Amino acid sequence: MRAVRKSMVQNSPTLYLLCGKIGAGKSTLARQLAARPATLLISEDHWTSTLFGDDLKTIEDYGRLSARLRAAMAPHVVDILRQGLSIVLDFPANTVRQRAWMRSLIAEAKAAHELHHLDIPDAICKQRLRARNAGGEHQFQVSDAEYEQFTAHFVPPGAEEGFNVIVHKP
Numbered sequence: 267m268r269a270v271r272k273s274m275v276q277n278s279p280t281l282y283l284l285c286g287k288i289g290a291g292k293s294t295l296a297r298q299l300a301a302r303p304a305t306l307l308i309s310e311d312h313w314t315s316t317l318f319g320d321d322l323k324t325i326e327d328y329g330r331l332s333a334r335l336r337a338a339m340a341p342h343v344v345d346i347l348r349q350g351l352s353i354v355l356d357f358p359a360n361t362v363r364q365r366a367w368m369r370s371l372i373a374e375a376k377a378a379h380e381l382h383h384l385d386i387p388d389a390i391c392k393q394r395l396r397a398r399n400a401g402g403e404h405q406f407q408v409s410d411a412e413y414e415q416f417t418a419h420f421v422p423p424g425a426e427e428g429f430n431v432i433v434h435k436p
Contacts, residue, residue, distance in 0.1 A: 282353065285384065348375055
């Protein structure tokens with residue numbers, strides 16, 4: 267994958283955000299970004315599977331439980347940034363509403379940020395998803411039908427949202 271734009275990061279705590287369809291490579295990129303010095307990875311999949319695994323059965327369950335997790339994590343994320351650590355927030359920034367929540371974290375922490383948009387075609391995402399499902403190592407198995415259901419809600423970031431966007435293409 268190649269980045270279309272150079273990083274905007276300065277020497278201040280940075281909130282790294284990820285936008286892309288299921289199977290686009292968000293978690294893989296998150297781990298790479300988290301390898302940077304003084305950078306912490308916070309993964310929604312880890313927390314939701316650990317806290318709510320048995321209750322996550324539908325897209326509605328995901329919406330409800332993800333909102334609970336975001337509410338609990340928000341002050342923690344802000345405090346970590348204020349303490350001088352960067353965070354890779356491996357939560358999907360796939361809708362305007364999700365990104366608005368992330369924007370509120372940036373504003374409250376007065377942190378630098380990068381929004382990494384993984385602009386990957388559906389065919390590649392589905393191929394990766396099937397391989398991920400077959401490997402059995404990911405917390406969640408996602409069917410093609412569920413992929414379509416989630417993808418129907420995907421909205422790429424717009425310039426009017428004011429993020430420092432770095433686009434990754436295959």
